[in-house]
Amino acid sequence: MDLSKVLDCINNTCISCVMQLSIVDMECVVQGIIETQHVEALEILLQGLCGVQRERLRIHEICLKSGPHLGTVASEVRLLCDLEQAEPSWTVKHVGGAMRGAGAEQISVLVRSMVESKTSKNALRMFYTLGYKLDHELLRVGFSFNFHRGAQITVTVSSINKMLKLHATDEAVPVTPGIQMVEVTAPATAETYAEVASAVSSFCEYLAPLLHLSKPGISTGVVPTAAAAAASLMSDGGGTNL
Amino acid sequence: MQAPCCRRAPPLKSSWRVPLVYKIERKRKENVSLSLPASMPIRCILHWQPNQGSVVNSQVLNEISQCVESLNGVKEGRCKASLTFYRPNLRDQSVTIDFPRDFLGISMLEQPNKYYFIIRGQKIVLEADSSILLIMEKLQSYKSKVALHFEGVLYKLGDFQMRVIKVVPSQAESLRGIMIEIEYLPISSVEKSKQILEEFIDIWKEVVSKKSLAGQFMHTEPNYAEYGLSDNYTSQHTAVQYAAALAQLIQSAQLRN
Structure with a gap:
């Protein structure tokens, strides 16, 4: 069906013209790793720092890439299925490139574009139909803390698991047994990223005895002081005021 | 003093109006307890199909508006929706891979934070936060081909809205089609509302035929179960x-051309 014969054709119309969007589309992020044996101590520390209850985390993450002929450049989109909900909920997430330049070098967190959208259950089927292909999938199991401390900060502590069979989340096995991933993220805009980055950096200092957090891709390994710090936290039940 | 646009038209004295009012009232009492509070009232969409050789114009639109007013319809406000046809952004235009040819996006004024994607061939409908538009723009895998606006006037008729x-x-003012949306407020079940909507549609068609x-x-109601809808x-x-009605509009336009 050639629609252009029936309707006035409007080429190259920017999608965002359809609807004026005013959304946060950047995030500040740092990552680190911690041994599973010290996760309980980290949880005690986070509980004391955040003053909120932890939320359980069980997210099936599906990474899709555009087929070979689709788009002027290859693109990648992530579909997140929250399995903790009674009715699994879906989110489509696009993570863009990191901010570059002298300003980016001087801050200790990675600032990148990020957009997410909650969707109904057909997201995976739709993207497959549009010509996207499964690149990889993983299951994150752990917990998160969401709180406000100079910025809206989320700390996620999770075990990263791979599926041996397609979408078989019940049979997932850890990618790095004995090691868990810690991620600290905070939404930002082009105007606020400097203050948000500063708030994230300040918060990360409190976690320094247990783990070192840095820009994604820059691995710093586990912290030598982690065992002693964990023992201290466990012995006094996390009662120390920081 | 009431604004002219809100003035009620005198009630019709036709014999069919009394049974309709009775039926509406009876149905409302039967079904009001069955509708779920979180759900939306039921709607159905009809599209105007001109006869062979005739065209859609503003005169027809005015006549149809008068038909609604003759049913004591009171203007309540305006409504708007936008529909966009998307096409794949291919690196090599000669590639003949089978990408969907009927990929649509719909935004509605009444749901400003939501966006809807439909692929009719595969019977897929997706509801998403409007930020999905920004994601699609960043992916650059599909781009807008044609954009249409659905602009209308909302009328209230007792338990019905039209x-x-x-x-x-x-990017033009030319009228490409006319649609009527009928909403029955007390019921949100597709199945339970079938009879009363059919009766109302029959009456509506009778009113229009007198013009x-x-x-x-x-009216061609889609099979919602095929889309996984309850x-x-x-x-x-x-x-x-909307997608189904537009497909019918396009088809009838092609048949006339």
């Missing part, structure tokens, strides 16, 4: 209906 909608291209216009309203009416049902 929207008289004109279909216009986004001797060169065309008629058509009996409980939602905005996704509305999006599917």
